[in-house]
């Protein structure tokens with residue numbers, strides 16, 4: 778039996794970009810979020826396999842309050858990976874990427890595997906405000922993975938790849954834990 782790893786992924790990005798929707802779509806088949814009122818976060822736990830390794834993934838999501846002030850350090854504490862979300866139809870959410878990324882590095886203490894997600898691509902033809910190349914080049918410049926996605930229309934399998942990519946990178950870099958960060 779292989780050892781089971783724990784990986785904590787935190788969702789970052791402006792309110793309304795689709796963080797909660799992405800996590801729900803990813804965890805559709807297992808969805809059972811636990812709300813921890815003391816932290817002001819939703820935690821979704823899923824057991825997945827990454828390249829034959831068993832991984833317990835804990836997805837931390839802000840419970841509607843992106844600016845959670847004094848709770849912030851606990852949200853970031855022990856994070857092993859990030860999904861950093863902007864909305865391709867709302868340019869300011871793209872312009873916020875740097876602020877979220879810097880805050881993450883400050884709180885976690887080092888860069889950790891990060892996937893930048895340009896969400897709501899189903900609305901691209903009518904409402905796009907950020908070109909795919911802009912997202913891609915921001916991600917590349919900051920050492921992050923990049924994808925565009927639609928939490929609304931993409932399959933659960935496709936959204937799952939976002940989380941698996943981050944988890945795989947964390948495993949490859951030895952950034953994981955064997956004990957739950959949730960007490």
Ligand code: G3D
Nearest residue numbers: 791792793794795796797798896897898927928929
């Ligand atoms: P957040 O958790 O980042 O704040 P949410 O974002 O997941 O709550 O999503 C904010 C709104 O955007 C929701 O609409 C949600 O349904 C919508 N949304 C999320 N992802 C997508 C997407 O890929 N495409 C489209 N078209 N909409 C999306 P409401 O109206 O419920 O506020």
Ligand code: MG
Nearest residue numbers: 796797839841
């Ligand atoms: Mg939310």
